[in-house]
Amino acid sequence: MAILELEAVEKSFPARGGPAMLAMDRISLAVREGEFLSILGPSGCGKSTLLQIAAGLMPPSAGTVRVAGRPVTGPPPEAVYVFQQYGRSLLPWRTVRDNVAFAVEHRPGISKARARELADVQLAAVALTGFGDHFPWQLSGGMQQRVALARALAAEPKIMLLDEPFSAVDALTRLDLHRLMLELWEKRGLTVVLVTHDVEEAVALSDRVALLTKRPSTIARLVETGLPRPRDAVEVRETPRFLELRHELLDALLTRHAPGDGHAA
Ligand SMILES: Nc1ncnc2c1ncn2[C@@H]1O[C@H](COP(=O)(O)OP(=O)(O)O)[C@@H](O)[C@H]1O
Ligand SMILES: [Mg+2]
Numbered sequence: 001m002a003i004l005e006l007e008a009v010e011k012s013f014p015a016r017g018g019p020a021m022l023a024m025d026r027i028s029l030a031v032r033e034g035e036f037l038s039i040l041g042p043s044g045c046g047k048s049t050l051l052q053i054a055a056g057l058m059p060p061s062a063g064t065v066r067v068a069g070r071p072v073t074g075p076p077p078e079a080v081y082v083f084q085q086y087g088r089s090l091l092p093w094r095t096v097r098d099n100v101a102f103a104v105e106h107r108p109g110i111s112k113a114r115a116r117e118l119a120d121v122q123l124a125a126v127a128l129t130g131f132g133d134h135f136p137w138q139l140s141g142g143m144q145q146r147v148a149l150a151r152a153l154a155a156e157p158k159i160m161l162l163d164e165p166f167s168a169v170d171a172l173t174r175l176d177l178h179r180l181m182l183e184l185w186e187k188r189g190l191t192v193v194l195v196t197h198d199v200e201e202a203v204a205l206s207d208r209v210a211l212l213t214k215r216p217s218t219i220a221r222l223v224e225t226g227l228p229r230p231r232d233a234v235e236v237r238e239t240p241r242f243l244e245l246r247h248e249l250l251d252a253l254l255t256r257h258a259p260g261d262g263h264a265a
Contacts, residue, residue: 002030002066003078003191004054004159009063011049023049025216026063031159036185036192038202041212042253047195048084048163050217054193055081055161067159079159080152084167086145090136096147097123097132103154122150125187126180142173146180153184162194166201178205178233186230199253203245204233211252221252 006029012020023046031037041047052058054065056075067076075081080103083089090099100119104110110118116132123132126146136144145165152160166174166181182205185192196202202209203225211221225245227236236242 001033003033003068004031004193005029005064005066006050006054007064007066009050009053009060009065011046011053011058012061022216024053024060025218027217027219028063029210029219029222031191031193033158033191034189035207036182036194036205037208037210038194038196038206039210039212040196040199040202040249040253041217042214043197045212045214046217047197047212050212051081051161051163051193051195055079057081076159078157079161080155080157081161082148082152082163082165084164086141086148086165086168087136089148090144090151092135092137094135095132096128096134096136096139099136099147100151100154103151118154119150122154123147125153125184126150140173142169142177145169145177149180149184153188157190159191159193162192164195164197167196167198174201175234181205182231182233199246199249200237203227203242203249204231204236209245209249211249221249223249 006027008026008028009024010026011024012022015021027050039047039050053060056072065072067078097116097119100122101115104118105112105115120132123129126149128143128146128150131139136147166177169177178201184190194205206225209223209225210219213220223245227241
């Protein structure tokens with residue numbers, strides 16, 4: 001069953017002194033409940049726009065978005081959105097614990113003390129026990145991104161919408177976050193939509209990969225990875241199927257952006 005559906009979604013942005021700029025062109029996509037789906041595409045193709053529309057943070061110019069069958073007109077309660085810039089999404093004047101507690105402390109019937117307890121549970125889930133009293137800026141980038149994940153999890157979402165959450169950290173930390181993300185996804189039965197420009201990341205983590213064309217984006221390919229579950233985000237990279245998919249998707253991305261393909265314009 002589809003938990004998140006985009007139907008002929010279009011987005012154009014007003015352009016100064018000219019016709020509107022079409023960023024997304026009639027994208028239809030049905031995200032299955034419990035799947036891990038990546039949206040892969042070159043920078044500037046419209047990935048963040050698509051995700052923000054799916055999250056109810058931005059209205060589409062045409063088309064419909066549905067979550068659990070209901071049309072989306074604002075952020076749906078089932079979904080959380082994690083921004084790429086963890087540095088900008090965490091509140092610097094709040095401790096790590098209070099950053100996570102922020103997700104639940106405004107709920108009716110939840111005391112500040114209870115919110116902090118719930119925050120500690122989520123911090124444990126992302127292996128940050130003992131860091132609750134630190135401030136975000138005292139932690140490494142990878143740890144800050146784990147705080148952002150803990151805060152998203154505290155809202156007990158069914159759907160996590162992740163906008164390039166692992167792209168601002170070093171390669172080793174990224175692999176560590178990949179493993180953590182798969183573990184969280186498995187344990188909590190989440191539906192994840194991950195936006196990325198990294199082919200290996202998309203293939204290693206996903207059940208399906210939607211490859212976008214350059215702007216205005218459409219879905220060029222929707223590939224079922226068929227890689228095993230449960231899966232180790234590092235070991236899977238040595239399997240023939242992983243290598244085959246990596247080759248196929250890299251090739252598609254590079255061909256689409258070869259000189260003369262209009263990409264340089
Ligand atoms: N709020 C906006 N106003 C005008 N243009 C925008 C806005 N947001 C995005 N765009 C444009 O839409 C295109 C797609 O942007 P974006 O979705 O951020 O791409 P990606 O996330 O794939 O890098 C880009 O050309 C970008 O400049
Ligand atoms: Mg983006």
